[in-house]
Amino acid sequence: MRMFRLAALAGWMLVCLAPRLPAQDPGEMLLDLGSRRSAVAMEQRSGKPYVSLKDMISALRLEGWESKDRFNLSGPGGELLFLDGRPLVRAGVDYLLMSSPAWKKGPSDWYIPEAFLVRALAPVLPGRFSKTGAARYRFEPRDLNQVKVQVTNHANYVRIEFSTSRPGPIRVHERRDYLEVEFGPYRVRPGARRGTPSSRLVSELKFNSRDPFGTFRIHKGQDYRRYREVGVADAPTRGVEIHGPVRRAPARASRAVPASAATADPAPARRSRLTRSRSRRESPVIVVDPGHGGSDSGGIWEGDLGEQGFVEKDLALQFALRLQEEFRQRGLEMVLTRDRDVNLSAARRSAVGNANRTRAYLSLHLGRAPDETLRGALVYFHGNSPVMPPPEPEELDGEPMVLETDVDVDSEVSEPESETGEGEEEEGVEVAAVQAEPEPEPEEEGKFVLWESGQERYRERSRELAAVVQESLNQVYEVENQVVEAPLTVLQSVAAPGIVVEFGQLTSSEDRWNLTLDTFHRRLISALAAAVAAFLEGPPQGADRE
Amino acid sequence: MNELRIALSLFLLIVIALGVGYYLTEAELQRQRRVGLEEPQVSEPVRMPPPSGSSSREMQVRVFFCAPGATALGEGFLLSEERTVLQTGEPVFNARQIVDELIQGPEEEGAAIFRQDATIRQIFVLEDKTAVVDISRKTADSLAGGIRMELCAIHSITRSLVENLEEIDQVRFLVGGKQELTLSGHVSIGEPFL
Structure with a gap:
């Protein structure tokens, strides 16, 4: 009897616990x-x-x-x-x-x-x-991430900017009725909110506390068509633009995005900025590459005696994000190779430029010299370094390695099968953009160019771009630096006028001081953007020669 | 009874043998794991042999350093200083001395490129008059952060070797014993420098 009771008790406990398991x-x-x-x-x-x-x-x-x-x-x-x-x-x-x-x-x-x-x-x-x-x-x-929201209404879109107290990218997921904005593995605390979005595009913007980390939900309004992520002035700030139907300007009707592509798509998928940029040919695409990133910090200056420290990868990214805003204000479209702290191989950076058929490629860096006397910006373009007795002229000016084809095909830049570089890890940019259909320039038709020879045909144009930018930045720094030709891996495969801009020298105390000043940054960015804009307005386009 | 003792002894021996075998195997495995975690061994750099008595003599060489403040490559980018090294008759050892002098840094106005503890792992001279200079990874990393640093390192070594040694026409660079894309992130070292 006792055994029977014990067995019954155990059975009852199992029955009670079973649904809770x-x-x-x-x-x-x-x-x-x-x-x-x-x-x-x-x-x-x-x-x-x-x-x-x-x-x-x-x-x-x-x-x-x-x-x-x-x-x-x-x-x-x-x-x-x-x-x-x-x-x-x-x-x-x-x-x-x-x-x-x-x-x-x-x-x-x-x-x-x-x-x-x-x-x-x-x-x-x-x-x-x-x-x-x-x-x-x-x-x-454990850590809190305070997120402030700034809403700005524009004619045909709403920009919602999120300023976070913690670094790191935001992630946007598109659902049927809303966009969900995540902020990494932190507990989000909503901060102040400024502005109210146009109800036509955003029916509601609210914090979702039911998510274990906390997210923001942007509910779609009746005119919602698509969204895009944007980086704005400061690195910890990211934004989302909510766009309505595309309005076509009559004067540019033939060049604008076809209405069917822009409006008939009821739920446009999230596309990379690289792919999107290809469909808008009204303004030249400038690709800006913030140097280094991820585990590759680039140059580091550890500040002492109250001096501010510098990490090249961070400053290059901040500078690039502000430059993007400057180009936007000038009506020029700019694409970044990276908008967050990730590793990218040189080949992958070039791929962003080539996939966008960029008109100008700028790689942003900070310099470091063996001596402290060198100051100011230094602009480099790709080529041999004529320090030693110069090679024979035919070696310098020889024809680039091009493979002629009998078939009338579009120009392509073939990416190598193995291009991860020095074993560095890379962030995957959308492959769709890299493989996007080519849009041939007249001088490039009917030719394949080896990936690693992409820059050879643009050497002279790169030299011109370097000269314009160097002169403009020299005026800001009040120096007389000259452009430098060097074999640079980051430019080697770029099929466009491309330069490396060291926008200051970490080894110069004067430059370091200048780079802490917001006003100086603005002057530098303005000068750089103006120089690039002037270069793009110039008459010669395309490669140096066929 | 004796049979039982023998059997017990045999059993104990087998247990001990198995224990020792297991211990040795485990120790070897742990050693292999440790080795796997360690950085690749850096071979000892070639040391110059002592001068061989009367056959050795001195020679004047010009060692090149970066000129302070110079931005454009070309004449004026490098400055030279005269140094005296032993002429060994072996281009490799002569090259080694020249590079060692370069690492010591300038005595006049040139700018020091390498730290005093910089390591050149090996220098080879090939039949086609190409010198292969193998820079340690740590030394290459110390140049990180600036294109100019890399250009200074490459051109000061190249010019110091090519100018002084007729057995060398061009210089190819390795980092840590391997052919890398760049010296320290910027300047391509896929091709030899003239």
């Missing part, structure tokens, strides 16, 4: 994020449980990108580099050893051993990541 698929892991629970795919490999990195990244608002047999995972605390089939993981300057190797199941579909999760993710996450049970984990974001 999580209905967990054996092929998934559960991740508790405050009030929300995310499922993360799991796989068994060699008898060991593996966890999907893609799902972890999506749930934890991290960033990840693949480069062949490597996968980078990036969070506010750092970066991890996984290698397919190898148990070694690079975490900053250290290496970690997993119990079993990382696994690339398919393109961008990576798995890592579950046993390694806590050890791997804890350092890159701004919060507490812990295991709470079998195949069950919890993340509690």
